[in-house]
Each structure stands twice: as structure tokens, then as C-alpha cells.
Amino acid sequence: MQGAISVKESKINGRGVFANKGFGRGEQILKLDDSRLVPDRGKLTPEQRTHEIDVFTGRDGRVRIVFMSSPGRYINHSCDPNVRTKTNMRSGVRNVIALKYIRRGEEITWDYALNSWEEWEVPAECTCGSSNCRKLIRGNFFTLPRDTQMKYLPLLDEPFKERFKEEIAAIKRESSRRPQ
Numbered sequence: 001m002q003g004a005i006s007v008k009e010s011k012i013n014g015r016g017v018f019a020n021k022g023f024g025r026g027e028q029i030l031k032l033d034d035s036r037l038v039p040d041r042g043k044l045t046p047e048q049r050t051h052e053i054d055v056f057t058g059r060d061g062r063v064r065i066v067f068m069s070s071p072g073r074y075i076n077h078s079c080d081p082n083v084r085t086k087t088n089m090r091s092g093v094r095n096v097i098a099l100k101y102i103r104r105g106e107e108i109t110w111d112y113a114l115n116s117w118e119e120w121e122v123p124a125e126c127t128c129g130s131s132n133c134r135k136l137i138r139g140n141f142f143t144l145p146r147d148t149q150m151k152y153l154p155l156l157d158e159p160f161k162e163r164f165k166e167e168i169a170a171i172k173r174e175s176s177r178r179p180q
Contacts, residue, residue, distance in 0.1 A: 005030060005071055010107055012076040013127055017108040023098040029083060029108060032094040033069040041065055046121065055118055056085075057159035059092040072096065077137055078109035080130035084155045085115060099155070112139050114152055115160040119143065142167060150175050 003020065010016030023029055038044065038053055052073065058064045075083070075096070082102050085094045102108065109128065120139040134145070141149065141156075149171050161168060 005108065007071050007074045010074075010076055012078065012107065012109070012129065014076075015074045016076045017071050017074050019102045019104055019106050019108060022104050023102040025098055025100050027098045029096045029098055029102075030072065032072045032085065032096065034064060034066045034094060036067040036069065038065040038067060049121065050124075056094070056115060057157070057163045059087050059089050059159055061159060061163055076107065076109050076128070077112040077126065078128040078130055079111065079126060079133045080128070081109050081111045081114070082106070083108055083110050085110070085157055087157050087159055089158055094157075111152070112137055113141050113144050114155060115157045116140055117142060117160075117164065146171070146175060 004023075005017050006020055007015050007017055019029075032054075034054075034056075041049075041053075044053065052067055053065055054068050054072075055063065055065050082099055083096050084099055086097045087094050096108070096110075116139050118140060120137070123139075124137045126133050126135050126137050134148075141152065141160075144152070153168065153172070156168070
């Protein structure tokens with residue numbers, strides 16, 4: 001799978017991950033290496049907290065904080081992402097899955113707010129360039145506009161949905177009460 005993608009300079013930000021072949025919707029693009037646990041988050045620099053770690057809910061429902069490994073660490077944010085993560089509930093491995101057809105040469109992007117609940121210390125300016133760009137990345141699903149949350153509900157990873165089932169149910173209830 002590694003030969004199917006490469007890391008190179010990105011128009012979005014710094015380095016990015018690019019498709020060396022076309023990927024169909026639902027196709028696995030890569031497995032994330034979640035083996036490097038962060039021993040003490042309090043000792044991380046602001047740069048490390050922002051650009052080098054991933055915080056997620058594991059299949060066991062526990063919070064995991066890991067150092068991101070290449071190439072996954074170079075997947076840039078987009079407000080119109082073409083991939084998501086999906087945890088294999090048997091193995092616990094998180095896979096990067098195509099949300100739509102990805103052309104050869106296209107940059108692989110995900111929305112940093114998807115499956116995320118922590119507010120970033122300092123929101124970042126978004127440079128994704130998509131037509132629905134939110135202009136600011138806060139890194140938290142619960143701060144997204146309601147219409148974006150509703151669009152993302154089917155894309156949420158199973159451990160995240162289980163951990164935040166009450167909050168997600170409240171979003172669904174509130175949205176069902178809104179006039180269309």
C-alpha cells in the first residue's frame with residue numbers, strides 16, 4: 001500500500017500525502033501506525049501537541065495519544081475531505097478509507113475535526129482552498145456548524161460514536177426539531 005501513496009510538497013500546507021494511483025470510494029489507502037504512545041503529554045512542546053500527535057478513542061473506548069508516523073502524519077486538513085479513518089473493531093487498527101474516488105496525483109485530505117473532541121489550544125487558519133472552507137480549524141467535531149455535523153454523522157468512527165453517544169443523540173434531536 002505504501003507504493004500507492006507518496007509524501008511531497010503540498011499547496012495546502014508543507015508536505016502532504018498524494019495518491020500514486022486512483023482509489024475507489026471505500027477503498028483502504030493506508031493503515032495508521034498507532035504504536036508509539038506518548039508517555040507524558042504534559043512534556044510535549046506546543047509544536048508537538050499541534051503537529052506530531054493524534055488523540056483518538058481506541059476500540060476499547062479508552063483515549064489513546066500517539067506520535068503520528070509517516071505517511072499519516074502528513075495528511076493535511078480539508079473542509080472537503082476525501083478520506084476518513086475507520087477502526088477495525090477486531091484488530092483495533094485504524095485505516096484511512098477513501099470517501100470518494102481519488103484521482104492519481106490528488107492530495108489525500110481529512111477533516112481534522114472528524115472524530116475529534118478536544119478544542120485546539122490555538123485554532124489554525126485553514127488553507128484548504130475548498131469552496132466550503134470554514135477559514136479556521138478548531139479540531140473539534142462539537143464546534144462544527146450543525147449542517148456539517150449532520151453530514152459527518154455517518155462518517156464518525158465507531159469508538160467515537162460509542163464514547164459520545166449522548167452528545168450525538170442530542171445533535172440528532174436538535175436537528176430533527178429544526179424547520180427545514
